[in-house]
Amino acid sequence: MNSYLLFEIICEEEKKDMLIAELAEIGFEGFLEGDEGFEAYLPKDEWNETEFLALLEKYSIQKESVKANEIEQQNWNEQWESEFQPVTIENEIRISAPFHGLDKEFPYEIIIQPKTSFGTGHHETTFLIMKLMLKENWQNKSVFDFGAGTGILSILASQLGCKSVFANDIDDWAAENISENANYNNINNINFEKGGLEILNDEKFEIILANINKNVLMTSFKKLADHAQTGTKLFISGFYESDLKDLLTETEMAGWKFLESFELNEWCAAQFEL
Numbered sequence: 001m002n003s004y005l006l007f008e009i010i011c012e013e014e015k016k017d018m019l020i021a022e023l024a025e026i027g028f029e030g031f032l033e034g035d036e037g038f039e040a041y042l043p044k045d046e047w048n049e050t051e052f053l054a055l056l057e058k059y060s061i062q063k064e065s066v067k068a069n070e071i072e073q074q075n076w077n078e079q080w081e082s083e084f085q086p087v088t089i090e091n092e093i094r095i096s097a098p099f100h101g102l103d104k105e106f107p108y109e110i111i112i113q114p115k116t117s118f119g120t121g122h123h124e125t126t127f128l129i130m131k132l133m134l135k136e137n138w139q140n141k142s143v144f145d146f147g148a149g150t151g152i153l154s155i156l157a158s159q160l161g162c163k164s165v166f167a168n169d170i171d172d173w174a175a176e177n178i179s180e181n182a183n184y185n186n187i188n189n190i191n192f193e194k195g196g197l198e199i200l201n202d203e204k205f206e207i208i209l210a211n212i213n214k215n216v217l218m219t220s221f222k223k224l225a226d227h228a229q230t231g232t233k234l235f236i237s238g239f240y241e242s243d244l245k246d247l248l249t250e251t252e253m254a255g256w257k258f259l260e261s262f263e264l265n266e267w268c269a270a271q272f273e274l
Contacts, residue, residue: 003044003070010037010065017213017238019059024173026051033123037065044070089130093156098184108159111184112150113177128262128269129211129237130156136207136233136271138162144205144227146197146220147212151178151190157209158187165190168199197223204229211269214239217247221254228274233259237269244268 011019016038020031027046032039056066086096086103094106102109130153138160145154148167151174157165167178167190178192193199197220208224210217217236224234234256239247241263248258251272261270 003072004041005044005047006069006071007040008037008067008069009040009061011059011061015059015061019055019061021171022055022058023052025171026055087127089127090134092134093130095152108156110152110155110159112152112181113184124264124267125211125237125239125269126152128264128267129153129209129235131262132235132260132269132271133157133160133209136160136235138207141206142166142204143207143209144168144200144203144224145190146208146210146224147216148178148192149174149211151181151192153209153211154178154190155181155185155187157207158189159185162207163189166203166205167192168195168197170194170196200227203227204232206232208232208234210235211237214243214247218250221251221256225254225256225274230274232274234272234274235269236272237267239268240266241268242266244270 009019016033020038020040023031023040026048028040028042030041056063086094086100088094088106092106093108093110094103095110095112096103098111098113133153133156138157140161140163143154143157143162143165145151145157145165145167148154148169149171151167154165154167169175169192172194175192175194178190182188182190205227206229208228210220210224217239228234236247244261247270251258256272256274259271259273261268
């Protein structure tokens with residue numbers, strides 16, 4: 001039986017997102033967030049000490065802030081099942097893993113294979129943007145999911161009635177992950193392509209989703225407007241409430257009109273219209 005390495009990493013809140021993203025690129029398969037940091041898992045035979053230490057140095061994480069343990073695969077899976085709990089949003093959406101089973105009390109049930117803590121609904125940014133999405137009319141709309149990750153927003157958009165979803169992401173794992181999760185949810189109208197905004201041609205979308213970090217958002221509003229039409233709705237998240245003022249300045253310059261926002265634990269999601 002293959003063994004896994006479990007790392008408990010203490011770090012500042014503002015470093016979590018980027019550090020987890022880069023750990024995923026060097027083989028880490030699962031993440032669980034805590035109050036002071038997060039846990040990260042990977043198969044022992046994929047462990048690369050040089051790459052790992054380089055990331056710790058890059059983010060100024062001291063060695064004493066990291067604890068490592070070796071665990072068996074069976075125990076790792078059991079720990080996932082005990083710690084990864086379903087998420088509910090507004091008593092309408094339930095996000096669960098394949099091992100949880102369905103709950104017919106919720107109008108929208110989304111099954112996500114948990115490989116990271118992001119895109120599972122557990123992180124405030126995903127929770128907030130999905131809360132905003134519940135207020136929108138999705139019937140027969142064309143949707144662009146920018147930086148789709150696990151595909152959770154694409155799946156919800158499809159369940160809410162959209163005509164089609166074009167999803168992209170720069171990470172290699174996203175294509176396989178989105179396909180897997182779409183199959184779990186019997187979704188067949190999501191088209192994924194790896195890359196950034198440069199992969200778009202002349203497409204125009206009626207709804208755009210972007211749960212991504214502030215820096216990417218700040219440089220993307222004009223390009224996103226180029227792929228929108230009058231009345232297109234834009235949903236964004238992945239940033240702190242304190243960053244909203246800067247984002248409002250950039251969206252206004254790109255022609256987007258602010259509609260509303262939600263906040264939770266200093267994180268924020270907002271909606272705009274062209």
